[in-house]
Amino acid sequence: MSQYPDSEGGWTFIETLIVIAIILILSTSVGFMAFRYIDRAKEVSARSQIETYALALDSYYMDMGSYPTADQGLSVLWQKPSDSSAEGVPAGMGWRGPYINKPVGPDPWGRPYEYSCPGVSGLPYGIRSLGADGREGGEGANADISSWEK
Numbered sequence: 001m002s003q004y005p006d007s008e009g010g011w012t013f014i015e016t017l018i019v020i021a022i023i024l025i026l027s028t029s030v031g032f033m034a035f036r037y038i039d040r041a042k043e044v045s046a047r048s049q050i051e052t053y054a055l056a057l058d059s060y061y062m063d064m065g066s067y068p069t070a071d072q073g074l075s076v077l078w079q080k081p082s083d084s085s086a087e088g089v090p091a092g093m094g095w096r097g098p099y100i101n102k103p104v105g106p107d108p109w110g111r112p113y114e115y116s117c118p119g120v121s122g123l124p125y126g127i128r129s130l131g132a133d134g135r136e137g138g139e140g141a142n143a144d145i146s147s148w149e150k
Helices: 013-064 074-075
Strands: 114-116 125-128
Touching: 013 074, 013 125
Parallel strands: none
Antiparallel strands: 114 125
16 A cells, blocks of 8 residues: 555646636637527518518508508507507597507617617508618617518
């Protein structure tokens, strides 16, 4: 038997630090890659919500004979309107909603969707999210997402 303790029996402090450093480096690189996918997921979510609102607006039009005014906004897809429509139809007459499953929420970046009636370029309405930066225009995650552009 040797008079020195077995040095091969466990991990040294340096080896433990090296393993922790490797784990931190790997988890950090995975985290940075995930941020790229989070931005893409928010963009896809905004496009999907806009399409849902567009379908609901078309159903609203079929029942009411007109699209909601800009003052009424998208909220009339969930809640019966209390004011009269642009064509003078009495408030809520013909409304068979709700046309969506839950109240209109904010876009994936926490801001309300912009609704306009009439819409851009002669379209009957427009729905838009200003993207991550909340300003008109932009590229990538900051790009506007709208019902009139693909």
